[in-house]
Amino acid sequence: NKNSGGYLFPQFYDHSCPRAQEIVRSVVAKAVAREARMAASLVRLHFHDCFVQGCDASLLLDSSGSIVSEKGSNPNKNSARGFEVIDEIKAALEKECPRTVSCADVLALAARDSTVLAGGPNWEVPLGRRDSLGASLSGSNNNIPAPNNTLQTIVTKFKLQGLDIVDLVALSGSHTIGLSRCTSFRQRLYNQTGNGLADSSLDEAYARQLRTRCPRSGGDNNLFPLDLVSPVKFDNYYFKNIVASKGLLNSDQVLFTQSVGTMILVKQYAESNELFFDNFAKAMVKMGNISPHTGVNGEVRKNCRKVN
Numbered sequence: 001n002k003n004s005g006g007y008l009f010p011q012f013y014d015h016s017c018p019r020a021q022e023i024v025r026s027v028v029a030k031a032v033a034r035e036a037r038m039a040a041s042l043v044r045l046h047f048h049d050c051f052v053q054g055c056d057a058s059l060l061l062d063s064s065g066s067i068v069s070e071k072g073s074n075p076n077k078n079s080a081r082g083f084e085v086i087d088e089i090k091a092a093l094e095k096e097c098p099r100t101v102s103c104a105d106v107l108a109l110a111a112r113d114s115t116v117l118a119g120g121p122n123w124e125v126p127l128g129r130r131d132s133l134g135a136s137l138s139g140s141n142n143n144i145p146a147p148n149n150t151l152q153t154i155v156t157k158f159k160l161q162g163l164d165i166v167d168l169v170a171l172s173g174s175h176t177i178g179l180s181r182c183t184s185f186r187q188r189l190y191n192q193t194g195n196g197l198a199d200s201s202l203d204e205a206y207a208r209q210l211r212t213r214c215p216r217s218g219g220d221n222n223l224f225p226l227d228l229v230s231p232v233k234f235d236n237y238y239f240k241n242i243v244a245s246k247g248l249l250n251s252d253q254v255l256f257t258q259s260v261g262t263m264i265l266v267k268q269y270a271e272s273n274e275l276f277f278d279n280f281a282k283a284m285v286k287m288g289n290i291s292p293h294t295g296v297n298g299e300v301r302k303n304c305r306k307v308n
């Protein structure tokens, strides 16, 4: 256990760096004003960090010496982004209070601020995480769900992190903002089950529209909104789309088609933005608590890209 009896709490930096949260918020706000998508990219970084060795900023380490960066894993390669914004936040924090605010906490705060800036719920972020001394490429490849995983596999991967189906469905609601590459859902458009046919759980008109910019071959990196209705607004259209057979990723649509338990939750969130926001905020706190280093474990990195 990496947790030496320590726990996270929102006031962790109140004395050691009272302006920490304000600094994070202002840099995130500037980055999101430059490019709305950055809000989505920053939320995703916290997820991809927490699912590998816990929320310890392992994702932010570049390769060097014995460290093989998680940035090269299947879920992250040509996909995870926002690292320069994290660097900018960290540089501002180092100027204000050197060696005090961890990179893992920066990720948690940036995810919350991004959600709020996009119009989503607000919550208090428990703080006091410390940064890892290493990374895990295999953990990144194995623990983070893939878009073509079955619902059962996705549920299992969440359960291994202590997250249940209420958390899974709420957190998947992050796909109310941000973009996906063609390569992440192409199979649904042309050959879902190996019989040369499109996924029957995908709306036909929507599929036709997607095929125009996501051809059978080529265009792998062409970008598409995960929520076709309101791609930069954090709202419950993601769930309304799924109910209308317009979820973009297979992993989105299966929440509605592969189990009754998750289907009921999708319907509830489609009907109540408030319930979605409440459960999302709770699930983000829960995800942010995945095996943090506290106390004397780990370190507070000076530069998020390398160990001290």
Ligand code: HEM
Residues within 6 Å of the ligand: 037, 039, 040, 041, 042, 043, 044, 047, 078, 079, 080, 081, 145, 146, 147, 148, 154, 171, 172, 174, 175, 177, 178, 179, 180, 181, 182, 184, 226, 249, 251
């Ligand atoms: C349930 C399993 C999940 C799967 C299979 C999944 C998969 C994906 C995939 C394939 C993409 C597009 C990546 C690309 O093509 O470059 C994506 C984007 C995204 N994911 Fe997920 N995801 C899952 C859960 C989550 C969770 C729990 C969160 C956050 C709490 C999240 C946040 C995001 C965001 C915000 C984007 C857009 C990023 C951007 O525009 O830069 N996802 N996800």
Ligand SMILES: [Ca+2]
Residues within 6 Å of the ligand: 048, 049, 050, 051, 052, 053, 054, 055, 056, 057, 058, 059
């Ligand atoms: Ca991690």
Ligand SMILES: [Ca+2]
Residues within 6 Å of the ligand: 176, 177, 227, 229, 230, 231, 232, 233, 234, 235, 236, 237, 238
């Ligand atoms: Ca939306």
